[in-house]
Amino acid sequence: MTPSTTVPGTLRPPELHGRREEIAAVDALVGRLRTGRGGVLVLTAPPGLGRTALVEHARDTCAPGIPSVQLTVPTALPRQGPLLVCVDDAHTWPSAARSALLADLRLLPAERPVAVLLTLAEHRAGSGELSGLATLHLGPLDDSAAAALLDRLTCGSADPVVAAWLIREAAGNPRLLRALVAALTPGQLAGRTPLPDPLPGGEDLLDDYAARIAVLPADARALLLLAAAAGEHEPDGAGADLALLVRAGAAPSGLAPAEAAGVVVGAGGRVHFTHPLLRRAVLRRAPLARRRAAHARLAAVCRDPLSCLVQLACAAGDHDAPLAGALAAAATEPRPHAERSAALARAAALTADTTLRTDRLAAAAEASRLAGDPVRARALLARTAGAPAHGGVHRVRGLLSLADGPAADAREELLTAALLLPPEPARHALIGAAEAAWAMGDAAAYREAMARVPACADDPPLEAYRAGMCAVLAGRTAEGHAQLRRCLEDLPATSDPAGLLRAGAAALVVGEVETACGAGARALAAVRAYGPEVLLPRALEHLAYGELRAGRHTRARAHALEGLRAAHRIGQPNVAVSLHAVLALAASVEGDADACAAHAAAAAAGAGPHGLTQAATLAVWAVARADLAAGRPGDAAARLAPLVAPGPRRGHFAVRMLAVPCFVEAAVQAGRTAEARSATAEFARWADVTVDGLAPAQLARCRALLAPPQQTAAAYESALALHDRSPGEFERARTQLLFGQWLRRRRRTREARDPLRDALVGFERCGARAWADRSRGELRAAGEAVAGEPGPGPLAVLTPQQQRIARHVAEGATNREVAVRLSVSHRTVDHHLRNVFAALGVRSRVELSRLLAGDGGLPDRDEEIAAHL
Template structure:
């Protein structure tokens, strides 16, 4: 397998592989073999070190350090993110996926001259953020001659899904062959048999176990085989080898094992603090245990581990104390603090404070897991009860942010031992609520957030209001599946929130407006939410804006403000991209997709759906495929809507994400109204509107319910739904609201009243950006005119509807319009979809669109989480399929941005 991998890499193909198995099974030996086999490649190596797991980006730095001279060739956001991550410059904490894109670009660039082979040993001991980023890069390799090979005892979850090779113990026959190869002297057959039995097929054990026996024992002159006391593992065997070394040598090996950097200057400075001379290295090198040259290198990771574990606790503390004294506190303050922490014999406030500062630096570099580890150790070294609680809470919060739920729960338990004051108790509740929201997508988060908000009221009114607003977000996601408190209960509790402090901010108005909607009725919320949207962004930091933009977009939809929705959703995507907030990007793209769908730009919506799915795949975000579901419903794709509905409802039910049930109901109602299957549309719309706490998609479903009910003859249902809709649209008074209301009134009206309402609907909706609603108004008006036997007038409206639907790609509604035109006596022909661009794959079409729109290869790569080299690879295929030879010709070869015809369904 490794030979094939090396051959593939040598001809420019990318590869990723995970070798895993028990310690000593041969992982490191196979990495060495591959390095020798790939003689035409540039080889970069990194090793996870258990003592270095708390230092953010330590493993990643090993991989990238030889390539940093080329960092200036990266796009600016990626370069800045990587520099911040490595502590080379200051700046806001970088998103780890933006750092991942930077590393992908760095590796791709390094492979320009010859293929690049990256070997990462002991992956299970990499710091968390390095493991995440390297696994991210491994999944995004495409057209780069780069291979990432990981070796691990038990791979972390970050590597799940990558190709793997499980290494098994040797058979008895192979074990005997290996033992015969490594034995340098005659061995009693009974001893040999026992070594093979004890080794259990582990190659390293077969090599190391004989070293633990004396010549006398090897010859068998010590009695029966049962009397042999062989070590139970290779690591124990190695530890026995240390027992025969001089004391200074053993102390030097502990020192070298405690330093994960392999810096000989640092090790010798520390050795001088302990009075260890240079001759102490001789015995270690003669025994083949460790070499002291340009780097301090143990012959095997297990040897390093054994050297450290063989020492007493006090000897290890001495080693760490000496390393701390030898470390420059200006150049490497975090490593110095780390060594001091391991040298501490008990609580030590000075060291704890240093660790706290290290956590701050780690957080600034985006190393949330590292920051949590520093704070957790600081907690262990803190004796003062109040400081211990504060540090435990800070560590728990960092673990929540880093996605380490179990560790966060343990630290919360530590904090709760207390004693706690009111502010600390409130913070415990807040972190517990945040943990619930992150792990269950909100099903039981609302009541926990409410509890935290109430506790925060007397101690931090501003944070209390923010927590109430977070409870709204959680409750809107949880919807009908909320456990303990739904959005109605959140609104009731939010009415008691403390008043805003100082100048009223947009988030304050969002909170007041949402509470007013549920507590006082829709008309009372409109002016407050309108004020929130008018002031949104003013005086807000980027972080704050990103935090509330999704909720602001929801508010814009709720008050029927299509222009604000357009601006806010575009801003959300722009900020997420520009600031590398890639974890936020799927939600931002989802909001923007629906704006584009209602605007009738299904082609642009499809492109963002693909980008969103790439982001979800790359970041591990578990957002349901709402954009894909809405797109399929607009297109009238029965099979796709059916499949997406089944998976969406199943998944969101497990997570407690009730909003997904509502979105699925709306999508099916829209789909069936398009096909003219009105009974099914009514059933789906009723399912979407049955929970009164939902907003946005349930309002859209109300509109579908009115149309479906009228066509199905369920007039009472339609009248009831129209009453609910009219209460909202009258208070909103926007052209979008009034237009949809007029169209709905027309369905329930007769004669001149119906014509008046249809005319008003077309007129008002023509002033908006929601072109799908306008096209549907033309369709319904034309259908009504035909039934009034006004065929000429009907053709005008139906032709407008048909043209718009076909241009948008709304096939079901277009077919419905064509049927009506045929009923007027006019022949309606479907536009041909034949085009050379249908030969493009989905990814090629997406890259072609972005290139046509003027994005550079690095910019396209950043959007799609691939390297610039991969973008160029796909563009070359696009040029061949389209029969062109440059980017400048894409504009003529591809349909316009507003016309989806000719591009493959994506």
């Protein structure tokens, strides 16, 4: 054979998803040819990850006049260029020929216009074969790249559940993903027909992996088959127990050659395959009789009853009712949920009766959901397609939608489930439907679902919670609070995470914020110790929100960030939306406007499609509070007005009153006094029936903002006295800031300094930087130098009030905005600004901004943003 030479044509290979770094490296190699230079790039990867596709991309990107040559047999490198030399699958060459080629490549001078792209199967680290050569290892595609490839392969027609399972099964291997798609019917891809188990397709790829095992000694192959079979009863990634393999007849001497070939790694008495497709190849490519014999041998020596039953199920050839029954009976607590799910799925596969099979699939899906594996849970539910309506299927589907789907869909699924289920599981389905209605902000739907929950005589805390929430949302507040407090009476004896989370929610409704935080902390500890994994993001969300209500914003942010990572890992985007809203609120206190905007945008993006009104309301409140911190009360009032006022666009019923003090402050400063009075009146009615420690002080502050001048000082002093009896450093500092602003505006500057100084200290303790900056500005305007601040620089010739106006104008504020921020008239700002221009010798706002920026009087936004990262 001779080398084949090609000149690039007009056809381009298909788009390579998830290979940006690799494409850049290949393009750089080809680009060197255009400058008369050459180079070498080696691509290594296991089979199916796209080595050949990158070679085709390289040949396609060659400029006209730069040919490419494909070396398919051992031969000397061409001496003339410019030329791209492609050597695909060099691992198939004889060892001596490959070594000679690699030696030549090390000596290839960079000034020779010959570029060599060489690919070979994954080599063992430390072998030295590729030393001295630029090498790039191709890893598996991430889920987003695999999803993009699948969307292209199916023209977007794949059912989301089917797509998620195909991506999981392909393990990031694009060639396998193509094979799996090609092996399914249109009905299976669209989710109309259940998927086969196991999925067909990819046999030729598995043959490539199996080829690494075929050359091993017989005792190594026998050990690997038993290790692969043992993996059927082990958790993912746990490997196989070497002692079990030996009891089943494996020779210990078989481990060394398998390790030397890079197929497995032995550690801690367990055998781990180096790639999941290697284990799959061993099982799928072994003759059926040998595979069943391996499972039977393992079953005979397994000391764990459930593991023995799983191995017997793998060895079974058809439906087996007794074995299926035994598996289902063994899949109970305290077994981990993932193990229970696997056993129940095996039992379902051995079950001929359609109804019983659906029961077991629904139970397996619920166990996967509790294990934090929604992809597997949905795939198991998909196997029930075509079966009669089943309450368990609807319940699990609804709970999955509650974590990752429109809340309205979750509610309907759970209501349907309640009609089909026996009383006990129906009760929990109805509670789930109520949770969906709560997330939607639909108080009537929440009451409807909870009213349908049968009386829970056997569970007094749950019954107290049900009755209390129904009474509160029906307007019988005193009765409801009494019931909810009964729910809290049993809190010390409660260890169930779900019960603790309900108790925390009840505590927030009655205003006992510290109790809610304690319940959230205990729920988190219980989930971490005992599970279920599915509750971890929710427990962190409850705790973060409670800490936010308690004014511990830094701790709230830490727990919310951990919860966000857990929600993404477990697949709970709806919980992630709520956590983004919590993080936006924390950032609005800390003064990180960029973080607040980013988290609020993320919350809004997810809340809209899924109808999550509570998260959306919290996000808007966060942005409005950031507007207030930045001195934009008009913007804050405009954002909050629809949420706190009656009407179709009102915010979530559990959040509206919490946002009212913020709205009243913004509305008064923006001149929307009538709306502020109306909101304060409603807030007063709410404060009368809650034990929220902050509500009385916040109400007094609202009244101070609306009081006539002769009563304002006394009203603020009353509010501060109430703050002394309640927690909340941040809210107290806000009241002190407003009081100091009012005193300074009345020209009582000496009196204003004490509350302004206290506000500054309070904000600094909370880490509320933007609010602290406002306090410093007010102190400067009141004639007091603030410790640690830079000097006025070119503004030294100005009065304190002129300095403040100059800084605001230089930052881009209009005269009217400056007037609102400083609580002065528009004419006052006009007058002072003319004097500022004259004193500084500038003629425009632009010149003023440049003057202050050059002196360091204005913040550098790039540095400020970088400091927040």
